[in-house]
Amino acid sequence: MITTTLGQMAAMCGGTLSQEQHRELPIQGVFTDSRQIKQGSLFVPLVGERFDGHAYAESVLKDGAGATLWQRDRGEAPAGAVILVDDTLAALQTLAEAYLAEVGCRVVGITGSNGKTTTKDMVYTLLSTTYKVHKTGGNFNNHIGLPLTILEMPADTEIAVLEMGMSGRHEIERLSQIARPDVAVITNIGEAHLLQLGSRHEIARAKVEIISGMKPGGLLIYHGDEPLIPTVLGEAETVKPEGLRTFTFGLDQSNDDYPTGMMFHSKGIIFTSLLHPEEGLDLPLLGQHNVINCLAALAVARHFGITEENIRTGLTGLHLTGMRIEQIVAPSGLTILNDAYNASPTSMKAAIDALHSLKGYHHKVAVLGDMLELGPQEKEFHAEIGQYAAADRVDVLYTYGPLSEETAEAARKIRPDLSVFSFTDKAELIPHLIKRVHAKDVVLVKASRGMKLEEIVDALVKENLQK
Ligand SMILES: CC(=O)N[C@H]1[C@@H](OP(=O)(O)OP(=O)(O)OC[C@H]2O[C@@H](n3ccc(=O)[nH]c3=O)[C@H](O)[C@@H]2O)O[C@H](CO)[C@@H](O)[C@@H]1O[C@H](C)C(=O)N[C@@H](C)C(=O)N[C@H](CCC(=O)N[C@@H](CCC[C@@H](N)C(=O)O)C(=O)O)C(=O)O
Numbered sequence: 001m002i003t004t005t006l007g008q009m010a011a012m013c014g015g016t017l018s019q020e021q022h023r024e025l026p027i028q029g030v031f032t033d034s035r036q037i038k039q040g041s042l043f044v045p046l047v048g049e050r051f052d053g054h055a056y057a058e059s060v061l062k063d064g065a066g067a068t069l070w071q072r073d074r075g076e077a078p079a080g081a082v083i084l085v086d087d088t089l090a091a092l093q094t095l096a097e098a099y100l101a102e103v104g105c106r107v108v109g110i111t112g113s114n115g116k117t118t119t120k121d122m123v124y125t126l127l128s129t130t131y132k133v134h135k136t137g138g139n140f141n142n143h144i145g146l147p148l149t150i151l152e153m154p155a156d157t158e159i160a161v162l163e164m165g166m167s168g169r170h171e172i173e174r175l176s177q178i179a180r181p182d183v184a185v186i187t188n189i190g191e192a193h194l195l196q197l198g199s200r201h202e203i204a205r206a207k208v209e210i211i212s213g214m215k216p217g218g219l220l221i222y223h224g225d226e227p228l229i230p231t232v233l234g235e236a237e238t239v240k241p242e243g244l245r246t247f248t249f250g251l252d253q254s255n256d257d258y259p260t261g262m263m264f265h266s267k268g269i270i271f272t273s274l275l276h277p278e279e280g281l282d283l284p285l286l287g288q289h290n291v292i293n294c295l296a297a298l299a300v301a302r303h304f305g306i307t308e309e310n311i312r313t314g315l316t317g318l319h320l321t322g323m324r325i326e327q328i329v330a331p332s333g334l335t336i337l338n339d340a341y342n343a344s345p346t347s348m349k350a351a352i353d354a355l356h357s358l359k360g361y362h363h364k365v366a367v368l369g370d371m372l373e374l375g376p377q378e379k380e381f382h383a384e385i386g387q388y389a390a391a392d393r394v395d396v397l398y399t400y401g402p403l404s405e406e407t408a409e410a411a412r413k414i415r416p417d418l419s420v421f422s423f424t425d426k427a428e429l430i431p432h433l434i435k436r437v438h439a440k441d442v443v444l445v446k447a448s449r450g451m452k453l454e455e456i457v458d459a460l461v462k463e464n465l466q467k
Pocket residue numbers: 032033034035045046047048049050051052053056138139140141142143144145146148165166167168171
């Protein structure tokens with residue numbers, strides 16, 4: 001993590017010391033939450049929706065923080081080690097930019113509607129076989145999370161793998177300018193945050209912003225099955241860095257790399273591809289979508305010269321961030337696919353396909369909750385998922401949430417024989433589900449983050465079921 005003097009930090013973030021006597025004060029690290037004070041670190045008070053961090057600046061100094069930023073329009077700064085700035089968020093981002101330039105590592109930026117975190121974890125695992133790699137923790141992928149990730153980076157980092165998220169235009173543009181990627185990945189264009197962007201074309205424009213800060217001669221690796229990406233790349237307003245190279249991956253054989261064989265097994269998928277035709281690569285993850293994510297990660301790995309042997313070794317040690325089609329076997333023997341982190345139509349269909357690909361279970365049960373932020377077509381999207389699930393892909397369907405009533409209704413319409421149960425109260429859904437499932441069943445649980453379906457996963461794990 002960043003370790004320097006307060007005077008240096010002031011210069012790096014464009015601020016000025018309130019008192020010269022603190023210039024040589026050693027500072028290690030940065031934090032933004034007084035509820036998680038880091039001793040000897042710089043506190044960055046951010047103005048948020050519920051709180052103004054400036055209210056805590058004086059107390060954190062008393063409680064061991066090394067120093068604090070202070071936004072000039074917030075009244076009189078506290079006494080002590082203070083850097084005065086015009087905008088604390090902008091200063092945080094500028095500080096991160098300066099530290100990244102000082103470390104001088106290479107940067108992989110990853111964006112897309114679905115699969116950023118998954119692909120980031122895959123890229124990290126493969127590159128770590130050979131390099132000292134730093135990656136985004138969890139889902140810290142926005143205008144605050146990305147700078148914090150950079151500032152946490154060890155000074156001897158060789159490659160930084162940074163996830164870039166957005167829910168509006170020009171957010172990824174800013175992140176790309178901070179991170180200056182050498183390599184950028186666009187995993188796919190789905191429907192996430194359609195409410196804010198208005199169309200998939202606008203989502204594609206937002207994702208292609210990742211090239212705006214790329215270094216000259218950089219490599220863009222993108223999902224070639226998605227026509228909107230080359231369309232946006234060809235648009236007049238899309239400014240491309242000098243010497244930009246591109247590489248495509250996907251199912252279609254027009255891509256630079258695509259799967260040439262896939263064998264699904266209970267814990268993952270063994271696959272070959274055009275560029276990896278030797279004996280199959282064993283991906284310890286469920287879902288064809290994860291093979292596609294892996295093709296992107298393999299392209300990054302090859303770019304940095306990771307050997308085939310290290311790729312194989314790396315994949316065996318792959319661990320994903322939780323709640324991404326995470327396979328759990330409960331003490332009762334019940335298998336649960338915990339895909340409860342988030343949901344949009346593309347990822348919902350991918351999860352249903354993953355459930356459908358499994359063999360050897362008594363019943364395939366899907367517990368599907370509302371998909372949020374989809375805009376005016378949200379009901380149609382939920383009905384589409386009901387039709388998709390009911391078309392011979394699941395044996396039992398539970399839905400949770402008001403929008404998911406559309407999912408249930410659409411499923412019943414095309415499959416009157418299918419067992420479909422819809423709820424708007426988890427306290428009613430959970431006992432009904434527990435009574436219904438059998439230890440030899442497999443249950444998929446998926447919805448948007450706001451539905452908190454991990455509560456259903458937790459209940460299923462705890463319960464002793466009928467054998
Ligand atoms: C600003 C901030 O960091 N807020 C965090 C804070 O929220 P809280 O509601 O408590 O406070 P405020 O935001 O109002 O507070 C302002 C600051 O004051 C600090 N503070 C508050 C109280 C106190 O007693 N002492 C204090 O010092 C406070 O820390 C603030 O700095 O706490 C929450 C609980 O820990 C945090 O969740 C909240 O963090 C917000 C959500 C945040 O953005 N955190 C980033 C580090 C981050 O990357 N979080 C990711 C989620 C990113 C995400 O959603 N990405 C989207 C795409 C990007 C969308 C973009 N437009 C956006 O708006 O984010 C995606 O789809 O992936 C994560 O947590 O996973």
